[in-house]
Amino acid sequence: MAELTGNTTAPRAKAGAEGARAARPPAMGRRLIWLAVAVALASAVYMVYGAKGAWGFILPFRGQKLAAMLLVASCLSVATILFQTITGNRILTPSLLGFDALYVMILALLVHLFGATGYIALPTGLLFALNTAMMSLLGLGLFVVLRRGARGEMMRLVLTGIIFGVFLRSATEFVQRLIDPAEFSVVTSVSYARFNTVDPVLLPLTAAVTLPVLWLAWRMRHRLDVLGLGDTVALSLGEPPRRGQSIVLVLICVLVAAATALVGPMAAFFGLIVSALAHTVTPTERHAILLPSAALTGCVVLVGGQTVLERVLALTTPIAVVIEALGGALFLALLLKRKRA
Amino acid sequence: MIRVSNVSHSIGGAPILHDISVEIPKGGITALIGPNGAGKSTLLSLIARLSSLKTGEIEVDGLQIGQVSDRELARHLAIMAQSTHVSARLRVEELVGFGRYPWHRGRPGPEDHAIVESAIARFGLGTMRHRFLDEISGGQRQRAFVAMAFAQDTDYLLLDEPLNNLDIAGARSLMRLLRQMADEDGKTIVIVLHDINYAARFADRIIALHEGRVAAMGAPQEIVTQDLLTDVFGTDAEISHQDGRPVVLV
Numbered sequence: 001m002a003e004l005t006g007n008t009t010a011p012r013a014k015a016g017a018e019g020a021r022a023a024r025p026p027a028m029g030r031r032l033i034w035l036a037v038a039v040a041l042a043s044a045v046y047m048v049y050g051a052k053g054a055w056g057f058i059l060p061f062r063g064q065k066l067a068a069m070l071l072v073a074s075c076l077s078v079a080t081i082l083f084q085t086i087t088g089n090r091i092l093t094p095s096l097l098g099f100d101a102l103y104v105m106i107l108a109l110l111v112h113l114f115g116a117t118g119y120i121a122l123p124t125g126l127l128f129a130l131n132t133a134m135m136s137l138l139g140l141g142l143f144v145v146l147r148r149g150a151r152g153e154m155m156r157l158v159l160t161g162i163i164f165g166v167f168l169r170s171a172t173e174f175v176q177r178l179i180d181p182a183e184f185s186v187v188t189s190v191s192y193a194r195f196n197t198v199d200p201v202l203l204p205l206t207a208a209v210t211l212p213v214l215w216l217a218w219r220m221r222h223r224l225d226v227l228g229l230g231d232t233v234a235l236s237l238g239e240p241p242r243r244g245q246s247i248v249l250v251l252i253c254v255l256v257a258a259a260t261a262l263v264g265p266m267a268a269f270f271g272l273i274v275s276a277l278a279h280t281v282t283p284t285e286r287h288a289i290l291l292p293s294a295a296l297t298g299c300v301v302l303v304g305g306q307t308v309l310e311r312v313l314a315l316t317t318p319i320a321v322v323i324e325a326l327g328g329a330l331f332l333a334l335l336l337k338r339k340r341a
Numbered sequence: 342m343i344r345v346s347n348v349s350h351s352i353g354g355a356p357i358l359h360d361i362s363v364e365i366p367k368g369g370i371t372a373l374i375g376p377n378g379a380g381k382s383t384l385l386s387l388i389a390r391l392s393s394l395k396t397g398e399i400e401v402d403g404l405q406i407g408q409v410s411d412r413e414l415a416r417h418l419a420i421m422a423q424s425t426h427v428s429a430r431l432r433v434e435e436l437v438g439f440g441r442y443p444w445h446r447g448r449p450g451p452e453d454h455a456i457v458e459s460a461i462a463r464f465g466l467g468t469m470r471h472r473f474l475d476e477i478s479g480g481q482r483q484r485a486f487v488a489m490a491f492a493q494d495t496d497y498l499l500l501d502e503p504l505n506n507l508d509i510a511g512a513r514s515l516m517r518l519l520r521q522m523a524d525e526d527g528k529t530i531v532i533v534l535h536d537i538n539y540a541a542r543f544a545d546r547i548i549a550l551h552e553g554r555v556a557a558m559g560a561p562q563e564i565v566t567q568d569l570l571t572d573v574f575g576t577d578a579e580i581s582h583q584d585g586r587p588v589v590l591v
Binding site: 088221222223225226228229230231232233235236237238239240283285 | 389390391410411412413414415416418419420421422427429430431435439440442443446447448490493
């Protein structure tokens with residue numbers, strides 16, 4: 001985020017040099033600052049609203065949840081933008097790659113094998129390691145699909161991911177039928193992202209893995225602009241699309257896998273909503289703007305949503321459930337609105 | 342100069358090009374023509390490294406395709422594909438600006454801005470520079486892409502059937518722009534054309550391909566003949582002449 005403020009002045013300076021003209025692209029830098037302010041506000045409200053008790057307990061307790069939310073929101077939002085850029089399609093999300101489905105299947109299998117109490121007794125570090133290992137395997141498989149495919153490889157990757165996801169979900173459903181109904185409720189409650197039970201050791205570990213990846217994505221921002229122009233144009237400009245797509249796919253896999261392993265599957269619609277909102281707030285294709293814009297928007301949506309849900313409405317429902325429920329409608333509305341514009 | 346030596350290529354087991362060797366000299370417009378399936382687009386995509394070369398060698402300006410880095414090649418060779426569809430929502434000036442990417446890798450300097458400005462002025466895009474690509478006509482869009490290639494400042498420009506989906510006014514104006522780039526800026530332009538008449542009217546050289554082999558090569562006056570139409574295109578259309586250039590009466 002340090003580069004963020006440094007970058008915001010550039011487009012404004014350039015726009016000023018060109019002189020005032022009708023239909024000129026809007027200055028994006030200021031909008032990024034507003035988004036950052038919104039994140040800070042949402043975070044502040046989340047930290048202090050409705051606090052009863054010793055601050056010495058509340059601040060670290062809430063601070064950890066807040067940090068987890070900011071991290072997960074940034075990872076998933078950036079991953080969605082990256083995925084949409086390499087597929088050239090704005091209504092796709094990396095949850096199509098099947099990481100969520102894999103997480104739920106592992107969960108159902110573990111509950112089936114060890115029972116609900118056995119599952120809860122499992123050390124979180126072990127679960128995290130298992131999930132990360134399985135998701136790395138999945139990522140490797142996707143990578144092989146991408147590198148092996150001849151033409152239309154990105155579409156092939158997406159379709160493979162969708163079919164694999166369907167397979168995993170049916171397998172999960174089968175396993176769930178074998179589970180004791182009482183224990184089944186454990187599966188349903190853990191198969192949505194939860195921030196209440198974030199492990200204090202895993203959080204810094206996840207940050208140590210994902211923050212460098214976010215930084216790499218930021219470093220690639222100009223290359224991403226070119227990759228978004230389509231294969232031929234990118235190649236003509238000296239940016240071979242296959243190589244770029246492979247690198248970006250690795251970044252996406254790490255971001256999504258780490259975030260999912262930390263808190264569980266976030267709603268599929270989360271990334272879509274965030275990317276649609278980010279494109280509305282900062283209508284540009286430049287990743288120098290789009291990546292921070294999406295990350296900040298994601299933080300506003302997640303932290304703001306959680307604050308309203310947890311503090312104002314005093315509900316214990318995971319926010320992922322709410323996003324999943326409302327997300328479809330909101331996303332459709334955004335799509336239709338853009339069609340008309 | 343573009344030198345193609347002993348290039349063969351097959352797609353999915355079906356042979357497309359058979360041992361092609363051809364030299365395209367520096368400067369001027371060279372048109373690749375031929376009936377459907379003759380391999381002209383395949384040959385162009387091999388030179389453009391859109392398809393990977395399996396047999397034979399291709400050199401552009403002394404740089405061997407497959408050996409030299411993409412970054413380096415992007416300063417010598419620009420490509421315009423058949424479907425120049427860009428999914429990103431870009432303004433015209435942004436697209437033209439991307440032409441400078443091989444030179445500045447994301448950090449444009451004053452010289453880059455100056456070149457983009459001159460490209461916008463030269464291709465008459467000043468009034469639509471802030472408009473989005475999906476808001477302008479097909480002809481204007483093609484012009485924006487040519488302006489981008491111009492800003493890329495390469496000596497070589499490859500185009501694959503750029504006249505598809507253009508009406509006669511758009512097609513003629515695009516060909517005139519290319520003619521201008523060849524004459525005034527000394528660019529070497531290789532273009533796949535569907536319509537022999539456009540090739541005969543605007544190109545300096547024509548390479549006719551037939552079933553994956555070079556059937557004829559030379560100036561339009563020399564090679565656009567009744568024999569070519571019969572042997573290569575399998576049709577008996579008549580040929581007339583206008584200002585010394587052949588015209589196929591369709």
